[in-house]
Amino acid sequence: MQKAMIPKRSVSILGYGSYIPKYRIKAKEIDRIWNKGVIVEDAKSYPPVQEKAVGNQDEDAITIGCEATRRAMKSAGIDPSKIRAIFLGSESNPYAVKTAGVTIAEAIGASSDLLGATYEFACKAATEGMQTLMGLIGSNMIDYGIAIGADTAQARPADVLEYTAASGGTALVLGPNSEDAVAQIEASYSYSEDTPDFWRREGRPYPRHYERFTGEPAYFKFVLSAAKTLMSEVGYEPDDLAYVVLHQPNYKFPYKAAKKLGFNDEQITPGLLCNEIGNLYAGSTLTGIAGALDEAEPHDKILAVSYGSGSGSDAFILNVEEDITKKRDRTPKVRDLIDNRKEYIDYSLYSKMREKIKR
Structure with a gap:
């Protein structure tokens, strides 16, 4: 029995784009608050990452998804009216009841002839969107769709996840294989x-x-x-x-x-x-x-x-x-997003941005 999923019609990534917030907090700054620097100084329990990207108060999975999608569309060079499906995968959808996919569709100027949905399966929610588009495009039901992965991840103060739970995302424009494929x-x-x-x-x-x-x-x-x-x-x-x-x-x-x-x-x-x-x-x-x-x-x-x-x-x-x-020169590369425009913040500002302090 064949286990691999292979579409009948070849499906390709036609464009891609990412968005990473400019704000960063270093692991040693989190240590300064909760561990007095002990973890950073102990090589055996070194923090899981050196630093992470932090979304501001006005950034969420939808705004991040919008920025990434705009860049992906510029990379693909496709008319937004041709997009027939948009799937956002996220653990931090700002709405409990309301799909985010159609909001992003509206932002990029897609038509109303659209299938939009928000996907959940923890950190693999976005790749589920990719597989759904593989099925839709591979079966000739649609020609173009967008899979997005975007999050502003949560972490309890002092939890080990606080070192890693970050903000950012990427969008992929999928379509039938062609000479324009990435x-x-x-x-x-x-x-x-x-x-x-x-x-x-x-x-x-x-x-x-x-x-x-x-x-x-x-x-x-x-x-x-x-x-x-x-x-x-x-x-x-x-x-x-x-x-x-x-x-x-x-x-x-x-x-x-x-x-x-x-x-x-x-x-x-x-x-x-x-x-x-x-x-x-x-x-x-x-x-x-x-x-x-x-x-x-x-x-x-x-x-x-x-x-x-x-x-x-x-x-x-x-x-x-x-x-x-x-196509990769049409939008900022991931390395450029990581290295440029970085602004480091302390834990107090980080707590405010991620709304860890309730008023």
Whole structure:
């Protein structure tokens, strides 16, 4: 039985764009408040990332999604009226009842002939949107759609997640394979089981998690299973792939998982961004894909694997096309967004921006 999902009509990424807020907070600043710098000074328990991106009070999953989508549309060069579906994947949709997809559609000037939805599956919500578009486009039901991953992630004060829970996102414009394609989606595969390693109940401001059990029984099991199965299905070895992008809850997990799969640092580094921007949650894997596309050359292959707590992983094989060399210069590259316009803030301003202080 074939496990890989391969569309009948070839589906490609036609454009991509990212948005990362300019504000940053360093791990040592969080340590200064809660641990008096002890963790940063202890190499054995070094913080999971060096710094992270922080959304301001007027930034949420929708505004981040809008900025990323505008850039993706500029990259793709497609008339907004041709977009027939927009899916936003997020853990932090500002509305409990109201889809965000149609709000973004309105912002970019899409027509009313549109399927819009907000997706949930923790940090793999955006890749679910990609797979839905693969089905719609691959079956000739629509021609163009947008998958977005955007979050302003929450973390309880003093929790280890406070080091990593960040803000940012990426949008991908998908359509039928053509000479304008950035990367063809060769195949996809999903692996899912009930593994409650991380959750947030309705009405609760912050998530809970099972500490170290988020690793081996959860992240590593699902990411490695999805990656190995898809690579086996399409007959690829690590040497056949130029880049690997894995979901990035911290720096250690994806690096360790990629090494277990047999990848080297040159294949891992371009898409491993969390040490400088934190965990973008539903935006993590798509932003990693964008980072890899910024460096890739035509005919390169990329393995991308998301992970969503609860739990599941979606894996993709992307074949980079000729048009990548033209389209990636139309909008800011991920590295530019990381390095330029950075403004560091202290914990008090961070608490205000992320509304940790209630009035």
